[in-house]
Amino acid sequence: MSNTADIATAAPRSELLAGLTDAQRESILARMRRLQLRKGEHLVHQGDAADHVYYVVRGRFEVLLDGRHLVAEIGAGEPVGEIAFFGGLTRTADVVASRDSEVLELSRESFDQLAAAQPDFVQSILRTLGRRLAATTSSAAAMAPRIADTIGLCPAGSAPMPSALVVQLQLALRDNGSSISTLRAGDLPSDVDANDEQQLSRWLGLQQEQGQKLLLVCGDGNLAWDRAALRHCDQLLLCGDMDEARDGPVPVAELERYALSLFRPRQVGLLLWREQASQAIDNTEHWLRQRPLHLHHHVAMNRPADFGRVARLLTGKALGAVLGGGGALGAGHIGTLRALSEAGVELDIIGGTSIGSVIARSYAAGDDAARMMADYEAFFLQRKALGRFTLPWYSLLDHRHLDACMQQFLGDTRLEDLPLTCFAVGANLSTNELEVIRHGLVRDALRVSTAIPVALPPWINSLGHVLVDGGVMNNVPISVMRGIKSGPNLVSMLSPGDEWKVNSAYEQVPSGLSLAWQLLRGQRKGDDFPRIGVVAARSMQITSGRMLRGAGLGNDLLLKPPAVPGMGLLNFKLGRAQEQAGYEYTRRLLERMGGLDGLRAWQYSGVAPQLGD
Numbered sequence: 052m053s054n055t056a057d058i059a060t061a062a063p064r065s066e067l068l069a070g071l072t073d074a075q076r077e078s079i080l081a082r083m084r085r086l087q088l089r090k091g092e093h094l095v096h097q098g099d100a101a102d103h104v105y106y107v108v109r110g111r112f113e114v115l116l117d118g119r120h121l122v123a124e125i126g127a128g129e130p131v132g133e134i135a136f137f138g139g140l141t142r143t144a145d146v147v148a149s150r151d152s153e154v155l156e157l158s159r160e161s162f163d164q165l166a167a168a169q170p171d172f173v174q175s176i177l178r179t180l181g182r183r184l185a186a187t188t189s190s191a192a193a194m195a196p197r198i199a200d201t202i203g204l205c206p207a208g209s210a211p212m213p214s215a216l217v218v219q220l221q222l223a224l225r226d227n228g229s230s231i232s233t234l235r236a237g238d239l240p241s242d243v244d245a246n247d248e249q250q251l252s253r254w255l256g257l258q259q260e261q262g263q264k265l266l267l268v269c270g271d272g273n274l275a276w277d278r279a280a281l282r283h284c285d286q287l288l289l290c291g292d293m294d295e296a297r298d299g300p301v302p303v304a305e306l307e308r309y310a311l312s313l314f315r316p317r318q319v320g321l322l323l324w325r326e327q328a329s330q331a332i333d334n335t336e337h338w339l340r341q342r343p344l345h346l347h348h349h350v351a352m353n354r355p356a357d358f359g360r361v362a363r364l365l366t367g368k369a370l371g372a373v374l375g376g377g378g379a380l381g382a383g384h385i386g387t388l389r390a391l392s393e394a395g396v397e398l399d400i401i402g403g404t405s406i407g408s409v410i411a412r413s414y415a416a417g418d419d420a421a422r423m424m425a426d427y428e429a430f431f432l433q434r435k436a437l438g439r440f441t442l443p444w445y446s447l448l449d450h451r452h453l454d455a456c457m458q459q460f461l462g463d464t465r466l467e468d469l470p471l472t473c474f475a476v477g478a479n480l481s482t483n484e485l486e487v488i489r490h491g492l493v494r495d496a497l498r499v500s501t502a503i504p505v506a507l508p509p510w511i512n513s514l515g516h517v518l519v520d521g522g523v524m525n526n527v528p529i530s531v532m533r534g535i536k537s538g539p540n541l542v543s544m545l546s547p548g549d550e551w552k553v554n555s556a557y558e559q560v561p562s563g564l565s566l567a568w569q570l571l572r573g574q575r576k577g578d579d580f581p582r583i584g585v586v587a588a589r590s591m592q593i594t595s596g597r598m599l600r601g602a603g604l605g606n607d608l609l610l611k612p613p614a615v616p617g618m619g620l621l622n623f624k625l626g627r628a629q630e631q632a633g634y635e636y637t638r639r640l641l642e643r644m645g646g647l648d649g650l651r652a653w654q655y656s657g658v659a660p661q662l663g664d
């Protein structure tokens with residue numbers, strides 16, 4: 052049992068002990084035992100008996116179901132394990148320290164004694180428990196990545212981390228509203244032993260209690276500092292020189308290896324820097340091959356805007372865009388992006404399904420709307436990428452012609468080498484899951500995401516899985532974006548227009564022989580009975596509204612560019628008109644929001660804008 056005065060000093064005056072007298076508080080703390088845990092250590096294990104309840108003094112914990120699914124996070128001032136403790140249950144999940152932490156432990160025997168002597172303490176715990184349950188109920192959707200309070204910067208590969216990189220990132224974080232302190236081993240006060248990890252851990256814990264975000268810089272040569280600092284971080288940001296990968300995979304350095312052992316991939320990012328923005332980005336795959344991580348970022352040392360994007364992603368202020376599928380209607384996305392660009396809006400991450408993934412890739416590559424529209428017409432009208440038919444055994448369209456067009460337009464470019472993070476979504480018919488593609492050849496990713504069933508043959512990946520157009524499962528993949536980042540998103544959903552009606556009757560569909568004879572003689576009438584490709588493409592549109600209703604729009608902003616008269620899912624000839632319709636629609640929407648200032652107010656406040664009529 053630790054000294055009561057020491058525990059009282061360590062314990063913050065949170066709502067758990069609110070309303071109690073000093074004497075009551077001291078009596079409670081006298082029955083509690085202080086425990087210190089290093090990052091990665093278990094406080095409780097799933098399935099164990101719940102004989103103790105805990106109170107977090109310092110640090111942070113993750114609640115993991117089956118050892119890997121993050122279901123909750125617990126910070127300073129909160130109880131741990133109270134549900135199983137009060138319910139007489141076994142532990143329902145693992146609780147693991149996500150940074151060096153400190154808790155107070157109360158046994159069942161001590162709690163029973165306190166409950167009899169101090170009913171107010173029981174009421175405090177029940178009050179805290181009720182608030183947590185209410186918060187859990189209101190946010191039952193999958194957790195978005197958390198906003199880190201403490202970020203660790205660690206050199207990756209063999210190159211040292213430039214001091215200018217640290218300065219630019221710190222300035223960008225401050226520009227995005229974060230009160231942040233940068234600490235290195237050289238910033239330790241004289242009364243702290245730089246080689247004593249335990250003392251360093253206590254000192255870092257005190258810095259975290261000041262309420263500021265911390266940027267802890269490692270790799271200056273003090274191993275004790277590096278290890279202690281990394282154990283106090285919520286997120287790891289590895290920093291490497293992009294050019295180091297030109298000769299092949301970059302080995303993981305010793306300090307990197309230690310750092311990666313402390314963090315789950317969801318908590319790891321990779322920042323690849325180059326000196327000039329004019330330098331081409333390449334060989335990113337050589338960095339990613341040995342480093343499991345969540346996001347990677349490309350920054351040029353002479354372009355501060357790159358650091359601003361990273362800072363927004365780290366602080367939950369990044370603006371994402373999700374572009375839905377819709378065939379030829381995808382030109383409307385181009386118009387939307389043109390209006391956003393003219394207004395000065397910068398997207399930080401983008402992704403989509405089907406034609407949405409095609410447009411997303413172009414934006415992430417740095418193409419402007421004029422270039423996108425020129426490629427749209429060259430690909431679909433001039434080269435007629437979807438205009439060659441084949442024997443309808445595997446598909447209606449000749450995939451070889453489409454693949455050749457993709458090779459011509461995209462070459463061997465890779466998703467991970469794009470300046471902006473971009474994803475494409477497919478549907479995995481082998482696993483019945485969404486296939487989120489963020490790495491690999493661009494042409495392969497887009498081929499998967501646009502493999503409309505019946506119209507095109509499915510894609511077969513290296514595992515033998517069968518993949519088709521992502522619209523089969525999620526035509527507007529906002530859930531994917533929310534799983535990648537926190538913060539606001541623009542969601543562009545395409546719709547072919549009003550209720551679909553045709554004049555043809557079912558009984559008028561000719562037999563196979565009759566149809567063949569009409570086609571041979573050139574006598575096929577121009578009826579409007581739905582063709583195979585249109586039915587397949589339109590069927591996927593049904594998922595758009597349903598998926599959005601299921602995921603909930605929250606504070607994200609929905610854009611629904613209207614379809615121009617006569618526009619269909621495969622009518623690429625009306626692309627220019629559809630692009631203009633998307634542009635005018637988005638420009639009016641921005642005006643109703645108050646222009647760039649209004650959009651930024653929504654982006655940085657998280658409060659959905661009031662658009663009026």
